[in-house]
Amino acid sequence: MNTTEQQFYNGLDKKLWNAADRLRASMDAANYKHIVLGLIFLKYVSDAFDERQQELRARFKNDTDDYYLPREDFSSDEEYQQAILDELEQRDYYIEKNVFWVPMQARWDNLKQWAVLPTGADLPWNKPTPDENGKFQPEKMRSVSWLIDNALDAIESANAKLKGVLNRISSYQVGNDTLIGLINSFSDTSFHNPIYNGEQLNLRAKDILGHVYEYFLGEFALAEGKKGGQYFTPKSIVSLIVAMLEPFRGRIYDPAMGSGGFFVQSEKFIEEHGGKVGDVSVYGQEYNPTTWRLAAMNMAIRGIDFDFGKRNADSFLDDQHPDLRADYVMANPPFNIREWWSAKLENDPRWQYGTPPQGNANFGWMQHMLYHLAPTGSMALLLSNGSMSSSTNNEGDIRRALVDADLVECMVALPGQLFTNTQIPACIWLLTKNKQARGNKRTRTGEVLFIDARQLGYMKDRVLRDFTEADTQRVADTFHNWQKGIDYEDQPGFCYSATLADIQKHDYVLTPGRYVGATEAEDDGIPFATKMTELTAQLAEQFRQSAELEMQIKTNLKGLGYEW
Incomplete structure (x- = not known):
């Protein structure tokens, strides 16, 4: 985006976040996010609906348009205007353009107007059905949280794709003033x-x-700390993985999708590179029910068609896409999960390269992803650094089997402090089932690229590191140039193209630092002997100054009556 657009977004972000944060009071961010994100979703579907209505209104009055309604067919202006209003309420006009149908009680302008109505005022639409005693509850009808939940109910009822997706807010007991x-x-x-x-x-x-x-997802993740990391992967990491895999067309799968960040970034990548979003289909799975809803809303806002299974579910025990073979698999599963094993997983067909240890799910995630990868597919997986070197509980044997099967294509070591929820050092595993020449890629059989990106990035605040666009581009370009065999060369301290024999010498440890070596010092033209003489003289002078300072301090202390 250009500078003006970036400034607009920055100002909008701060304005809306500050306004929302001021209203939060003592409410926990984990609960407050569902209220705020639910309202953002309502605003989106209503705006999209209004946009389509404005387009239709113009077309009804355009005598060169197929939708034209001739004025002369009606006896009066009132009848003509009413006919247009009636036509605007035909839901087929919206469905044909993949616009969600928004019932009257869920339209934003109505919601805003009704939210401030006094108690006892009649709402301009049918009252809700009475309770089991046949009575209405005016106080409940007039609460803003009820109005919002009623709007969400109406949208879900009118759009099958959103059934069970939208999170209700009444249970969070937020006051009317906050919601207004x-x-x-x-x-x-x-x-x-x-x-x-x-x-x-x-x-x-x-x-x-x-x-x-x-x-807002990112800001809530920061506010929630460790818990927030369960649904939000930092954009810099997601962008890097998407830039390396380049998912232009095909099926994209994330078995630990959180709020769907990989899918969002894939859409942006495709659009920025002139592709068509319709050329990809997304499949995801998520265990947490509220996070599963966040992801579905995230896709709906962007108009991305998605299949997240029939429900939220455990990817290991209740695979929602058992027959899927994806062209791209991307995931940031929770690191080093201990409580994941079940007796049902014994002899599972996914464990082709060895049964994962029951006390750590890392290689369970990896083999689950490989199982769902198409024969020519590629995948990227974020894991803790321990996955590159651990030899305990069968992990070393699984890693050896993966390398010997020539599935590992690239290993990237990441800098610390990239995550909101953990300080555990992390890495990216990039694997593929086919290293043969295809498209603009050369044959890479028996080769693995190692990239040490630990020195990249900058501190965006006191606790979080981020990548610049140049950092992302450098890593992605290095990987792509290596794949193509064009303009690639090993760079000490940064990248190294290793053979399987190299990896065997290191006992199948895949830590990039072992392969890339140290960064070469710049040659400043000064002979080593001369440089050492100068440095030694400089050190001697610093020692002399230190001794003088020490004597001065002792003298001052003695003058104050203290003997050293």
Whole structure:
């Protein structure tokens, strides 16, 4: 995006986040996020619906359009205008453009208006069904949380794709003032044809709200700390993996998808490189029910067609895509999970390269992903650094089997402090089932690329490191050039192309630092002997100054009556 668009997004992010955060009061971020993200979703579907309505209204009045409604067919202007209003309520017009149908009670302008109605005021749509005693509950009907949940109910009922996806907010017991404040915050922003500093921006409402959704996910993950990392993978890592795999077309699968970050970044990558989002299909699975809903909402906001299974489920024990063979598999599963094993997993066909240890799921995730990888597919997996060298509980034997099967294509060591939820050092495993020449890639049989990226990135604040675009590009370009055999050469301290024999010499340890070596010192033209003489003289002078300072301190202490 250009500078103006970036400035617009930065200002919008801070404005909306600060407004939402001020209203949070003492509520835990883990609960508050469902309220805020649910409202963002309501805002999105309503905006998309309004956008389609405006387009239809113009087409109904355009005499060159197939949708044209001739004025002369009606006896009066009132009848003509009513006919247009009736036509605008035909849901087929919206479904044909993959726009969610939004019932009257879920449209944002109505929600905003009704939220501030006084108790006892009639709502301009059918009242809800009475309770089991045949009575209505006016106080419940007038609560803003009830209005929002009623809107979510209506949207789910009208759109089968969203059934069971939207999280209700009444259970969080948020006051009316807080909810009205959030509604006003999101209302006080133009997501259609935005103008920034007098310049019309070429940004779609879908893109803006998708960006806001992703930004809020990241901020809530930061606020929740370790818990937040369960659903949010830092964008820099997701971007790096997507840039390395280049998922232009085919099936993309993530068995530990969290809020769906890999799918979002894949869509952005495809669009930025001139591809078609419709050329890929996404499949995911997630154990946590609320996170599963966050991911589905994330896809719906962006108009990405998805298959996340019939329900949230454990990828090991309740595989929602048993027959899937994906072209790209990407995942950031929880590191070093201990409580994952079940007796049902004994002799599982997924354990082709050895049964994973019952006390660590790392190689269980890896082999689950390999099982779902197509014969010509590629995959990337984030794991803790221990996976590259551990020899306990069969892990070393599994790693040896993977290398001997020539599945490992590239290993990337990452810098620390990239994650919001853990300080455990991490790495990326890139594997493929086919290293033969294909497309613009050369044959890489028997070769593995090692990249040590631990020195890349910058500290974005006191605790978190991030990659620059140049960092991401450097790693991705190195990998692609190596695959193509063009403009690649080993760089001491950064990358090294190893053979299987090299790896065998290191006893199948895959830590990049063992292979890339140390960075070469720059040659400044000064002979070593001369440089050592100068450095020794400099050190001697520093020792002399240190001794003088020590004597001065002792003298001062003695003057104060203290003997050293």
